[in-house]
Amino acid sequence: MNTILGKFAYAARLVLVSTVAVWPMVGVTGDEGTRLYVLDCGYMDMEDWQGFQTFYGFSESAVAVPAQANPCFLIIHKGRSLLWDAGLADMTPSTPVQTEYGVKFSLKSKLLDQLSALNYPPRKIDYLALSHLHFDHIGNLEYFVNVKTLIQRDEWNAARQAGPNDIGYNKKFHSQLDDFTQLILLDNDLDVFGDGKVRIVRTPGHTPGHQSLLVHLKQYGSIVISGDAIHFLEELSTPAETPTNADSVEHNAALGQLIEMTRDANAELWIQHDPVQNKGRRYAPDFYE
Ligand SMILES: [Zn+2]
Numbered sequence: 001m002n003t004i005l006g007k008f009a010y011a012a013r014l015v016l017v018s019t020v021a022v023w024p025m026v027g028v029t030g031d032e033g034t035r036l037y038v039l040d041c042g043y044m045d046m047e048d049w050q051g052f053q054t055f056y057g058f059s060e061s062a063v064a065v066p067a068q069a070n071p072c073f074l075i076i077h078k079g080r081s082l083l084w085d086a087g088l089a090d091m092t093p094s095t096p097v098q099t100e101y102g103v104k105f106s107l108k109s110k111l112l113d114q115l116s117a118l119n120y121p122p123r124k125i126d127y128l129a130l131s132h133l134h135f136d137h138i139g140n141l142e143y144f145v146n147v148k149t150l151i152q153r154d155e156w157n158a159a160r161q162a163g164p165n166d167i168g169y170n171k172k173f174h175s176q177l178d179d180f181t182q183l184i185l186l187d188n189d190l191d192v193f194g195d196g197k198v199r200i201v202r203t204p205g206h207t208p209g210h211q212s213l214l215v216h217l218k219q220y221g222s223i224v225i226s227g228d229a230i231h232f233l234e235e236l237s238t239p240a241e242t243p244t245n246a247d248s249v250e251h252n253a254a255l256g257q258l259i260e261m262t263r264d265a266n267a268e269l270w271i272q273h274d275p276v277q278n279k280g281r282r283y284a285p286d287f288y289e
Contacts, residue, residue: 041087057240069278089139131227134168155209205251222267
């Protein structure tokens with residue numbers, strides 16, 4: 001067993017333990033005032049997708065549910081705010097619609113409506129941070145043209161250079177960033193609010209400039225939000241072979257780093273797309289703090 005595999009085995013235990021964690025008391029605001037809302041930014045049913053094996057590096061029979069949840073996260077920290085990812089486009093139908101390549105997309109509730117209901121419409125968002133520029137994470141960029149937007153420089157370059165066979169990049173979506181007035185290109189990790197509570201961490205591999213997020217909550221504890229550095233819980237025990245659209249060496253290194261960071265911060269690893277973990281998440285207007 002190599003080091004990476006050893007880490008996977010450790011993390012699998014860690015995640016299993018975390019799923020039975022006691023929920024914190026709701027409605028008690030700590031001094032630190034960091035709050036995390038989970039927003040529903042769509043769902044992707046992948047049962048009939050022919051590309052599953054090549055894209056993820058393992059067959060769909062290896063996962064309990066061949067589907068992906070697609071949450072976004074709103075973090076409020078001492079009166080300032082950060083939205084993590086921008087989901088499937090709000091125009092996505094609420095009833096699953098089959099695409100020509102076999103994935104069924106659906107969106108129950110528009111991001112704009114969810115943000116407005118929390119009294120955080122786009123004009124009140126201080127930062128938009130994007131894990132990467134695949135279409136399912138940037139479907140609603142149009143709302144955030146004047147918001148400070150945090151992406152890795154490598155990611156911006158990769159998206160702009162992507163060809164038609166680079167699954168996931170869609171010029172229709174990422175080219176909107178050309179009009180952004182406050183695009184901030186990162187070359188490293190970033191302590192977003194300067195006090196260590198919300199940290200963007202470079203995790204390249206799935207895409208060249210992929211990034212993940214570490215959030216420290218006073219009562220609940222720390223949470224690592226993976227982005228697409230990992231897609232399914234099962235990858236912790238069965239590492240993927242070379243997935244399409246990923247540098248496998250970087251991908252494995254980033255996942256190992258993510259698991260190590262999770263352990264060091266005594267955090268929960270939230271696998272952003274995982275459909276099973278997702279069922280246990282409390283969605284807005286409920287929150288974690
Ligand atoms: Zn992706």
